[in-house]
Amino acid sequence: MATELAVALTTEDDLLSRQELRARLLAVGEARYHHRHPFHVRMHQGELTRGQLQAWALNRYYYQSRIPIKDALLLAKSDDPAFRRTWRKRILDHDGDQDGYGGVEKWIQLAEATGLDRSSVISYRGILPGVIFAVDAYLALVRDSSLLVAVASSLTELFSRDLISLRMDKMRLHYPYLIPGLAYFEGRLTQAPEDAAFALDYVSTHARTAAEQQQVIRALERKCEILWAQLDAIDYAYVEPGYIPPGCFVPGESSSAASKTR
Numbered sequence: 001m002a003t004e005l006a007v008a009l010t011t012e013d014d015l016l017s018r019q020e021l022r023a024r025l026l027a028v029g030e031a032r033y034h035h036r037h038p039f040h041v042r043m044h045q046g047e048l049t050r051g052q053l054q055a056w057a058l059n060r061y062y063y064q065s066r067i068p069i070k071d072a073l074l075l076a077k078s079d080d081p082a083f084r085r086t087w088r089k090r091i092l093d094h095d096g097d098q099d100g101y102g103g104v105e106k107w108i109q110l111a112e113a114t115g116l117d118r119s120s121v122i123s124y125r126g127i128l129p130g131v132i133f134a135v136d137a138y139l140a141l142v143r144d145s146s147l148l149v150a151v152a153s154s155l156t157e158l159f160s161r162d163l164i165s166l167r168m169d170k171m172r173l174h175y176p177y178l179i180p181g182l183a184y185f186e187g188r189l190t191q192a193p194e195d196a197a198f199a200l201d202y203v204s205t206h207a208r209t210a211a212e213q214q215q216v217i218r219a220l221e222r223k224c225e226i227l228w229a230q231l232d233a234i235d236y237a238y239v240e241p242g243y244i245p246p247g248c249f250v251p252g253e254s255s256s257a258a259s260k261t262r
């Protein structure tokens with residue numbers, strides 16, 4: 001029987017094989033990952049202004065900056081040195097092993113390519129409340145859950161490579177001024193699949209009961225909701241209807257952004 005059909009016939013009480021669990025997780029991503037979000041669709045169609053891309057880069061900086069903190073919370077849950085050795089690579093990927101290197105720094109360079117000042121990005125000023133709540137919910141999920149659920153919540157990375165690869169193509173095509181800032185995404189093309197493969201193997205091995213497998217699936221759904229909610233907040237403030245909450249970033253108001261806003 002084809003795996004998809006077998007999966008369709010299982011219930012929440014059934015213990016899934018590794019292949020069935022994988023198929024379930026892939027189905028969650030296909031249906032719920034943020035590649036389907038209208039803001040990303042607009043981005044890929046070349047419909048976003050420079051100001052909207054600035055708002056996206058500024059707000060996503062909050063997510064990027066929290067990822068190594070999230071991974072440190074997760075590391076602290078494991079008493080297995082081999083696990084910690086593998087997982088700590090993620091913190092290095094984002095923080096670098098010295099000042100001026102790493103993914104967080106590269107994200108700042110992407111934000112600069114949109115025309116934002118480094119100082120305004122790293123100040124965390126002007127981030128949307130919806131983005132703060134969503135990102136903080138990711139940290140809370142990892143902090144307050146089992147190691148299994150925390151690892152499972154990173155499984156959106158199973159889907160990020162394809163999205164990032166498409167995004168890079170579309171940015172080169174529609175927003176060539178971003179090309180100097182694409183190094184962040186270049187790095188993720190290899191890091192994300194490696195990280196996702198490890199996390200998938202971990203949850204497949206450690207979710208030993210049907211209930212634990214359901215927790216893994218639910219964690220991935222929850223993470224998809226967290227990513228979606230960030231883009232909802234950005235879309236609402238900067239695209240439709242365009243209500244920017246008080247105190248949040250206004251395109252064109254920052255000194256270097258003003259001259260470059262389309």
Ligand SMILES: O=C(O)c1cc(C(=O)O)c2c(n1)C(=O)C(=O)c1cc(C(=O)O)[nH]c1-2
Pocket residue numbers: 067153154155156157159160163164188227
């Ligand atoms: O640009 C994206 O669409 C995207 C998505 C995701 C993701 O799926 O969670 C991550 C990233 N980027 C990313 O850059 C990143 O470092 C990252 C870490 C994690 C995680 O959950 O540990 N997800 C993601």
